[in-house]
Amino acid sequence: MEEMITVEEALAVLSQNTLDFGIESIVLENGIGRVLREDIKADRDFPPYDRVTMDGIAVQYSQFERGQRSFQVNGTAAAGSPQITMSDNSGCLEVMTGAIMPHGVDTVIRYEDVTIANGTAKINIDEINYRQNIHFKGIDRNLSDLIIRKETVLASPEIGVCATVGKSELKVSALPRTIVISTGDELVEIDKVPLPHQIRRSNIYRLKTTLAQYGIAVDTAHLEDNIEQIIETLQGYLTSYDVILLSGGVSKGKFDYLPQALDQIGVSKKFHKIKQRPGKPFWFGTYQNKCAVFALPGNPVSSFVCAHRYFNYWLNLCIKHPASEQPFATLTDDVTFAPDLTYFLEVKVGYTNGGLTIATPVKGNGSGDLANLVDADAFIELPRGKNVFSKGESYPVFFYR
Numbered sequence: 001m002e003e004m005i006t007v008e009e010a011l012a013v014l015s016q017n018t019l020d021f022g023i024e025s026i027v028l029e030n031g032i033g034r035v036l037r038e039d040i041k042a043d044r045d046f047p048p049y050d051r052v053t054m055d056g057i058a059v060q061y062s063q064f065e066r067g068q069r070s071f072q073v074n075g076t077a078a079a080g081s082p083q084i085t086m087s088d089n090s091g092c093l094e095v096m097t098g099a100i101m102p103h104g105v106d107t108v109i110r111y112e113d114v115t116i117a118n119g120t121a122k123i124n125i126d127e128i129n130y131r132q133n134i135h136f137k138g139i140d141r142n143l144s145d146l147i148i149r150k151e152t153v154l155a156s157p158e159i160g161v162c163a164t165v166g167k168s169e170l171k172v173s174a175l176p177r178t179i180v181i182s183t184g185d186e187l188v189e190i191d192k193v194p195l196p197h198q199i200r201r202s203n204i205y206r207l208k209t210t211l212a213q214y215g216i217a218v219d220t221a222h223l224e225d226n227i228e229q230i231i232e233t234l235q236g237y238l239t240s241y242d243v244i245l246l247s248g249g250v251s252k253g254k255f256d257y258l259p260q261a262l263d264q265i266g267v268s269k270k271f272h273k274i275k276q277r278p279g280k281p282f283w284f285g286t287y288q289n290k291c292a293v294f295a296l297p298g299n300p301v302s303s304f305v306c307a308h309r310y311f312n313y314w315l316n317l318c319i320k321h322p323a324s325e326q327p328f329a330t331l332t333d334d335v336t337f338a339p340d341l342t343y344f345l346e347v348k349v350g351y352t353n354g355g356l357t358i359a360t361p362v363k364g365n366g367s368g369d370l371a372n373l374v375d376a377d378a379f380i381e382l383p384r385g386k387n388v389f390s391k392g393e394s395y396p397v398f399f400y401r
Contacts, residue, residue, distance in 0.1 A: 003273075004273040004274060004275045004280070005271050005273070005274055005275065006274070006275050006342070006384065007274060007275070007276055007309075007342045007381075009271075010271055010274050010282075010284075010310060011310070011313060013270050013271055013284070014284065014310060014313060014314040014317070015314075015317055017270055017284075017286050017292070017314075018314065018317045018318045019176070019242060019286075019289070019290070019291075019292055019318050020318065021173065021174040021175060021176050021242055021318060021319065022173075022174040023037045023171050023172070023173065023174055024171070024172060024173075024174040025169050025170065025171055025172075026169065026170055026172055027168065027169055027170075028159060028162055028163060028167060028168055028169065028170060030215075031154040031158070031159055031162070031170050031172065032154060032155065032156070032159065033153065033154065033155075033213070033214065033215055034153070034154050034170070034172040034173065034215060035151060035152070035153055035154075035172055035173040035319050035320050035321050035322075036148060036149075036150050036151065036152045036153075036154055036158070036170060036171070036172055037150050037151070037171045037172055037173055037320070038150050038170070038171040039146055039148070039149060039150050040146075040147050040148035040158075040161060040162060040165060040167060041144050041145060041146055041147060041165070042141045042142065042143055042144060042145045042147055042165060043143070043165045043166055044143050045137050045138035045141070045142055045143055046138065046139075046140035046141035046142075046145075046147075046164075047135050047136075047137060047138075047139070047140065048137065049083070049100045049101070049137050050100065050101035050134055050135070050136050050137050051098060051099070051100070051101065051134065051135040051136075051137075052077070052079075052095045052096065052097055052098065052099045052100075052101055052108055052133065052134065052135075053097060053108070053133050053134065053135050054097060054108055054110040054111075054133040055095070055096055055097050055110065055111050056094075056095060056108050056109050056110040056111045056112075056113070056114065056133070057071065057073070057092045057093065057094055057095065057108070057109050057111075057114055057116075057121045058077070058086070058092060058093045058094075058095045058101065058102060058105035058106075058107065058108050058109075059071055059092045059105055059106075059107055059109065059123075060089055060104070060105055060106060060107070061106050061107040061128070061130045061131070062089075063089060063090060064107070064123070064128060068090065069122060069123045070120055070121070070122045070123075071090065071091055071092035071120065071121045071122075071123075072088070072090070072091045072092070072119060072120055072121075073091070073092055073093070073094055073116065073119050073120065073121055074086060074088055074091040074092065074093055075093050075094070076093065076094040076095070076096070077093055077094070077095045077096065077099040077100065077101075077102050078096050078099055079096050079097065079098030079099045080098070080099075081099065081100075082100070083100040083101075083102060083103065084102045084103070085102060085103040085104050086102050086103065086104035086105050087104060089104075092105070092121050093105060094116075094121075095108055101134055106130070106131055106134075107128060107129075107130060107131055107132055107133075107134075108132060108133035108134060109123055109125075109128055109132075109133075110133065113125045113128075147161055147165070148161060148162070151320045151321075151322055152322070153321060153322065154170070154172070173318075173319035173320050173321075174319075175214060175215060175216045175217075175319070176216065176241075176242035176243040176315075176318070177240070177241045177242045177243070178211060178216050178217075178218050178219070178241060178242065178243040178244075178245065179218065179219040179220065179221060179237055179240075179241045179243075179244055179245070180204050180207045180208055180211070180218050180219070180220050180221075180245045180247070181204075181220070181221045181222065181223055181237075181244065181245065181246045181247070182203060182204045182220075182221075182222045182223070182246075182247050182248065183222070183223045183224075183225070183230075183246060183247065183248040183258065183298070190205070203247040203248070203296075203298070203300055203303050204220055204222075204247060206300070206303075206304065206307075207245055207247065207296075207303070207307060208220065210307050210308070210311075210312070214315065214319075219241075221233070221237075223246075225257065226257075227257045227260065227261060230257050230258065230261045231261045231264055231265055234261060234262070234265055235265045238265065238266075238267070238287045238290075238291050239290075239291075241291060242290070242291055242292070243291070243292050243293075243294070243315075244291060244292070244293045244294070245294050245296065245307075245311070246258060246293070246294065246295040246296065247296050247297075247298055247303055248296075248297070248298025250272075250281050250282070250283045250295040250296070250297060250298070258283065258295050259272065259283060259295070262283070262285060262293060262295070265287075266287060266288075267285040267286065267287045267291075267293050268285050268286050268287070269283065269284075269285045270284045270285050270286065271283070271284055274342075275340070275341050275342060275384060276305075276341050276342040276343070276344065277337075277339060277341045277342075277343055277344070278297070278299065278301050278302040278305055278344065279296075279297055279302040279303075279305045279306045279309075279344070280297075280302075280341070281297050281302075282294075282295070282296060282297060282302075282306045282310070283295035284310075292314070294306075294310075294311055294314075296311075300373075301346075301364070301372070301373065304373060304400070305344045305379060308379070308398055308400055309344070309379070309381075309398060326396050327357065327396070327397050327399075328357065328394040328395060328396055328397060329347065329349060329357045329358060329359035329378070329380055329394060329395065329397035330356055330357065330358050330359065330392060330393065330394045331358075331359055331361070331380070331389060331390070331391050331392065331393055331394075331395070332358050332359065332360045332361075332391060333360065333361055333391055334388065334389065334390055334391050335361055335382065335388075335389040336387060336388055336389075337382060337387055337389070338387045340384050340385070341384060342381060342382065342383055342384050343381075343382040344379040344380070344381055344382075344398075345361055345379065345380050345382055346361070346362045346364060346372060346373065346375075346376035346378075346379060347359035347360055347361055347362060347376055347377065347378055347379070347380045347397065348360045348362050348375065348376050348377055349377040349378050349397065349399070357397070359378070359380045359395075359397055362375050362376040373400075377399060377400070377401045378397050378398055378399040378400060378401070379397070379398045379400070380395050380396070380397045380398075381395055381396045381397070381398065382395055383395070
């Protein structure tokens with residue numbers, strides 16, 4: 001009998017069989033969600049000059065300390081204009097947010113605290129602070145300071161910083177050439193009306209969207225239950241793609257040809273079965289350290305679990321996606337599960353007023369109940385070795401929303 005491995009052993013195998021897809025350059029606008037592969041440093045001080053942070057007037061603080069409250073307006077400093085100088089100690093300048101702080105003044109009072117009439121600004125408050133409302137040169141970062149470390153996942157803040165330092169192109173982890181393949185004579189296209197013995201190809205669309213979250217463009221194909229066709233077709237794909245994702249045809253059925261076909265074309269099997277439910281018949285192998293093959297179960301919930309728990313884990317390692325802290329959720333109800341298997345239970349996630357993440361089981365009708373996924377948000381991973389999981393106990397949770 002073929003040996004089953006544990007969830008932990010499967011993850012270890014995946015971590016030992018990663019692929020390097022290389023590094024590519026992309027335009028900044030396409031950077032969201034990609035993994036940065038270069039350090040981003042300041043190309044000048046941040047901010048590059050003493051910057052006004054409030055619309056208002058700029059004065060010498062010493063004049064205010066002496067009791068002066070009315071100042072003649074001697075000019076205006078606008079954002080985007082060269083630095084100007086205020087030569088009259090008893091005067092003031094109007095200054096706009098983002099402008100370079102003028103020479104000869106050192107403190108900004110916002111418009112809300114002054115009255116300007118007939119060319120004179122009158123300060124209406126009794127207390128101000130020396131050098132207030134100024135964002136000083138280099139206070140955030142200095143020239144050549146590291147701002148974003150490589151292997152950071154790019155989000156809007158990083159895109160803004162890259163634009164600020166003039167990075168119109170970025171070096172990021174390249175993404176794998178990927179094909180998603182459905183299998184089985186019972187499948188028809190989604191725009192067809194299935195006969196009583198047929199179903200539509202749903203897994204392939206769900207897998208495509210999983211990969212789309214990484215920005216991966218996916219090719220798709222379908223294989224009928226014909227061993228010769230499967231062998232011939234897959235043999236061609238091994239040299240054209242970095243990743244092959246198959247759905248169905250991997251269990252012990254009479255027409256589950258994939259394990260046999262993959263063996264015949266030289267794909268090295270790393271594991272075939274995992275001690276879990278759903279998703280036990282899950283096959284993973286590699287071809288000449290150039291292509292990884294994931295043969296997922298055909299049942300939709302099983303396929304969904306394996307893609308999120310294992311494929312995403314493997315892909316994140318390959319593209320240097322930094323690991324995040326594993327979230328846990330607390331069960332709201334008792335759960336009983338007798339088999340000595342890791343149990344991925346569908347749950348609806350919520351939060352208490354105290355900030356506790358809670359997981360409410362969403363009972364479905366087994367690994368074929370795709371519709372039940374709509375009512376849940378995540379899988380909670382209940383470990384082997386016990387069969388009663390009590391309300392109030394916390395376990396790892398894997399979100400798919």
